[in-house]
Amino acid sequence: MTSTARASDAPPPRATGVDGAALAGLRRWNLGLAVLHAAQAVAVWLLASDFAISLSTAFPEGPPGSRVPAPESAFDVPIGAAVAVFLALAALDHLLTATLLRGRYERDLGGGINRFRWLEYSVSATIMVLLIASYAGITQLVAMIAIAGANVSMILFGWLQEQVNPPGRTRTSMLPFWFGCVAGAVPWIAITFNIVGSETVPGFVYGIFVSLFVFFxxxxxxxxxxxxxxGRWRSYAYGEKVYLVLSLGAKSALAWQIFAGSLAG
Incomplete structure (x- = not known):
């Protein structure tokens, strides 16, 4: 047998730290986080008031440069339901990766990627940043669409960062990471602009802004x-566990700050 044939038969390199013990620990973490997220989703759903924020539209009338009329209400977003949804999405992701999708999840971790994480974040984290934007007074539908697009792009660049840097690589590209940082900064610039420009933002909104900015x-x-x-981040499995902790912390912080500020009846 030639050395070329032997090399082709060799198993692909595995991500560092992704062994049986680490995978068993991550399964327990995912099961635990599924329960914690689901419990919070149910609690918010049952306890929240019917508070809603209205999204608006304002279409131009006349040639470019014409005065845009006053915004009109497009539809209301029930905030309690929106919070419950992003918590429920996280619960579903953790439950599936610990049970029905466990085999694919663990194979992916061995290959240095977790596509389920990025799929869930692209929806749940986008709902979260849209809620933060709405509490900062950004309620025009077109602005919300732009913010959602920028945030989804950021998440997908995170996925691409893992895709282009498999285990066993000879060099690491950080280009997708930096592109994601640029895309991810856009919603926070818009939110900061609105908060700084307002003189009537409630104190709890500042708390949401600062704490969630730190988490993001x-x-x-x-x-x-x-x-x-x-350091310990040489282990891909350790980084995965940190993602789990950050996900729980960020979602819980936003959920209960919003609940205390406007959903507690």
């Missing part, structure tokens, strides 16, 4: 540490 930046920091292989 922590996700980026986690990926940067993974691909720079700094």
């Amino acid at each position: 930046m922590s996700f980026a920091l986690n990926q940067w540490l993974q691909y720079r292989e700094i």
